[in-house]
Amino acid sequence: MEELINKLKKEVITQLNLEDISVEDINPDSPLFGEGLGLDSIDALELIVLLEKNYGIKIEDPKDGKKIFFSIRTMAEYITEHQKKA
Amino acid sequence: MTNVNAIYINGLGNLSPQKTTDSSRFLDEVNRVQSNRLACIEPNYRDFISPDILRRMGRLIKMGIASSRICLEDAGCKMPDAIITGTGLGCMEDTEKFLTTMVRNKEELLTPTSFIQSTHNTVSAQIALLLKCHNYNFTYVHRGWSFESALLDAMIQLRNGRASTVLAGGMDELTNGSFEITRRLGHWRTKPADTFDLLKTTARGSIAGEGSAFFLLSSAPGDNTYAVLSGLHTFNRKASPFALPRILNEFLERSGTSPGEIDLAVCGFNGDTSSAGPYKELTGSLNSAGIAAWKHLSGEYMTSSAFALWMSSMIIKNQRVPEAAVIRAPGSGAIKTILIYNHYLDLNHSFILIRKP
Numbered sequence: 483m484e485e486l487i488n489k490l491k492k493e494v495i496t497q498l499n500l501e502d503i504s505v506e507d508i509n510p511d512s513p514l515f516g517e518g519l520g521l522d523s524i525d526a527l528e529l530i531v532l533l534e535k536n537y538g539i540k541i542e543d544p545k546d547g548k549k550i551f552f553s554i555r556t557m558a559e560y561i562t563e564h565q566k567k568a
Numbered sequence: 569m570t571n572v573n574a575i576y577i578n579g580l581g582n583l584s585p586q587k588t589t590d591s592s593r594f595l596d597e598v599n600r601v602q603s604n605r606l607a608c609i610e611p612n613y614r615d616f617i618s619p620d621i622l623r624r625m626g627r628l629i630k631m632g633i634a635s636s637r638i639c640l641e642d643a644g645c646k647m648p649d650a651i652i653t654g655t656g657l658g659c660m661e662d663t664e665k666f667l668t669t670m671v672r673n674k675e676e677l678l679t680p681t682s683f684i685q686s687t688h689n690t691v692s693a694q695i696a697l698l699l700k701c702h703n704y705n706f707t708y709v710h711r712g713w714s715f716e717s718a719l720l721d722a723m724i725q726l727r728n729g730r731a732s733t734v735l736a737g738g739m740d741e742l743t744n745g746s747f748e749i750t751r752r753l754g755h756w757r758t759k760p761a762d763t764f765d766l767l768k769t770t771a772r773g774s775i776a777g778e779g780s781a782f783f784l785l786s787s788a789p790g791d792n793t794y795a796v797l798s799g800l801h802t803f804n805r806k807a808s809p810f811a812l813p814r815i816l817n818e819f820l821e822r823s824g825t826s827p828g829e830i831d832l833a834v835c836g837f838n839g840d841t842s843s844a845g846p847y848k849e850l851t852g853s854l855n856s857a858g859i860a861a862w863k864h865l866s867g868e869y870m871t872s873s874a875f876a877l878w879m880s881s882m883i884i885k886n887q888r889v890p891e892a893a894v895i896r897a898p899g900s901g902a903i904k905t906i907l908i909y910n911h912y913l914d915l916n917h918s919f920i921l922i923r924k925p
Contacts (some may be wrong), residue, residue, distance in 0.1 A: 497679075498623065499623040500623060527680045528679050528681060
């Protein structure tokens, strides 16, 4: 799980062009939106594309997004769970 | 005394391949390169834009915001009544990114940021967003007369009393993709050209360039007024040798100026033998005027006349033609009236007339 969390942190930094933020700066349990990294709705779309492109996961119900993208850890858990099912 | 119809250029901001962001310096040191393309000297954008906003911005947007900020500060203007821009190709970097992803991913998995930022009006929109300016906002995308179209709209807004201050600008960026396509069309020199020798050598093709220049235009003079914008004329067809002097004379007559009053003609010579004809024709009909050029300093691009207007405004203010720009020195008297003549591929022609305030 920790390995995936670190990988995800790197991918999020690249995808969202978070120039001033390093892997160490991101707390895996902090909220990605609002507080924490302060991401917004455009970033949410970027993260949906990231999941589909890098992990082959398509989010069918947009309502799930809030839970999945709460933090880096929730993203990692969702990916792991999805990969087990596959 | 304030002329009710006059339009004053009260602020400048120019990002170009030269050191043009500091208005206290005027091309006293020229960036001399040996190349067939020129790139802008870019500032540290964090001085103008906060990092959280900066991360989503493409290069042209950053260039536009930085140059517009410099311009507004120069004019001491916090909130213009209108923002009007002109761009030939818009945000090419984001457009290329978006289209490349579309092809590579077979039209799936498209990210929103580069699409949002690729639209032509993104620069004026971002300037407005950062200023929280809800006033008139317009972008013109008219190939080689995009900047002139923006300027014309600004003049209409000011003369009709719809605005008393207009932030008007022209910008285009050069990307590897756009350079390569236009290279194949034969627009650029096949061998690198020296900045200082471009206009002296005879060959096909020019050097590619880019830039973003903004002007704070106002219906009233300010403490820092550079020049008065007196006239603008555009036409979009090939200029026959016989027609050009007639079109110029008609334009000057409408602007209340005689050819003998032109102290300096700033012309868009770009080193391409195939485009030199109209410039030679025009300068031949203005025997008493000095001649200056700018495209060896900025490179050729669709809105390079914005660089010319910046340079001409600085010439009026400083009463000096930079050595690097001189083709034929003007007379020893004051430089009161400057005519800018530009054409893009002999299809989009423009005259801009400015005077000493």
